[in-house]
Amino acid sequence: MKTISIKTLTSPEDLTLVKNLESLVWADEDPVPVNHSIAVVKNGGMVIGAFIEEQLIGFQYSFPGFDGTNVYLVSHSMGIHPDFRKMGIGEKLKLKQREVALKKGYSLIVWTYDPLETVNGYLNLSKLGAVCTQYIENCYGDMPDILNAGMPSDRFLVEWRIAEDSRSECRVANESGEGPFLINVVFDEQGFPVPEPVLLDDGNDANVLYVPVPSHIQAIKTERMAAALEWRLKTRQIFSHYLNKGWMVTALRKSENPNLYYYILQKRD
Numbered sequence: 291m292k293t294i295s296i297k298t299l300t301s302p303e304d305l306t307l308v309k310n311l312e313s314l315v316w317a318d319e320d321p322v323p324v325n326h327s328i329a330v331v332k333n334g335g336m337v338i339g340a341f342i343e344e345q346l347i348g349f350q351y352s353f354p355g356f357d358g359t360n361v362y363l364v365s366h367s368m369g370i371h372p373d374f375r376k377m378g379i380g381e382k383l384k385l386k387q388r389e390v391a392l393k394k395g396y397s398l399i400v401w402t403y404d405p406l407e408t409v410n411g412y413l414n415l416s417k418l419g420a421v422c423t424q425y426i427e428n429c430y431g432d433m434p435d436i437l438n439a440g441m442p443s444d445r446f447l448v449e450w451r452i453a454e455d456s457r458s459e460c461r462v463a464n465e466s467g468e469g470p471f472l473i474n475v476v477f478d479e480q481g482f483p484v485p486e487p488v489l490l491d492d493g494n495d496a497n498v499l500y501v502p503v504p505s506h507i508q509a510i511k512t513e514r515m516a517a518a519l520e521w522r523l524k525t526r527q528i529f530s531h532y533l534n535k536g537w538m539v540t541a542l543r544k545s546e547n548p549n550l551y552y553y554i555l556q557k558r559d
Contacts, residue, residue: 292342292343293342294340294341294382295342296339296383296386298331298336298338298390299337299338300328300331302328304346305328305331305337307339307346308321308322308337308339311348311369311371312349312369314371315370315371316369322367330351333354334354334394335354336351336363336390336391337351340370340379340382340383347370347373347374348368348371348380349368349369349383350383350384351365351368352391352399353366355400360398361396362396362397363391363398363399363400364399364400364401365384365387365399365400365450366401368384381413384413384418385418387399388450392453397451398449398450399420399449401448402426402446402448403448404437404443405425405444405446405525405539405553406503406504406507406518406522407437407507408503408504411446411551411553412542412551414446414448414450415541415542415553416541416542420448420449421449422446422447422448422533423533423539423558424447425444425445425447425529426444426447427530428442429445437508442522442526444522470499471489471502472488472489472490472500473486473489474486474487475502477549478514481549482504482509482510482513482517483504483549483550485502485520485521488528490531497556497557498554498556499537499554500554501529501555502552503525504521504550505549506549507521536558537555537557537558538555538557539553540554541554
């Protein structure tokens with residue numbers, strides 16, 4: 291396998307490569323203009339690229355955020371060339387992002403992702419050690435692209451405290467894998483998981499809760515959109531309820547069943 295190199299990008303030529311790759315990854319959306327990317331990297335943001343030789347195969351784009359009190363880094367988008375996925379490139383980009391952000395003086399990186407996209411969830415929470423404390427309903431409105439069409443664009447807001455040892459293994463060292471599962475799951479004739487009624491108050495006396503989610507939501511959308519919408523609405527109900535009551539999502543675990551993952555919820559200190 292050829293070596294993958296990761297580096298920050300600042301030149302108009304490199305940022306044009308990013309624009310072209312963004313157009314390939316998200317064909318239905320307009321890419322970020324190069325003059326905008328140049329302004330971002332000159333004013334506290336960053337664009338990071340993954341290369342094999344001279345070919346750009348992945349990128350990560352971030353800009354500064356401010357909530358009236360704190361300055362942080364907003365990790366806006368990350369794209370991987372379709373021919374080079376499942377090679378760990380996303381993790382390499384995020385670790386480089388952390389390294390550069392610390393040098394710039396940031397201590398917090400935030401971003402959003404769809405909690406039903408388990409590849410993203412496993413990277414964000416279980417590998418990087420970020421946590422989710424907020425669930426945002428229909429965050430971006432109706433989105434017509436292939437990944438989002440037909441579903442409300444609900445998102446987890448992720449917080450990655452990069453100056454701390456925030457690895458999820460430390461946070462969930464005492465989780466047993468046994469405890470209240472807040473959705474009962476059955477399987478249809480095609481083997482797809484289908485959620486049954488939510489058990490909202492089943493974990494009132496627990497310190498750790500478990501929320502199953504399907505491993506392949508895009509396949510379910512293709513074959514059974516109604517079931518995909520049920521997963522959206524039932525997980526929305528659970529996450530909104532518990533995050534508003536002071537819980538946080540700390541990890542995503544693989545289940546013994548290849549069609550399911552499960553999120554771990556813990557009470558905030």
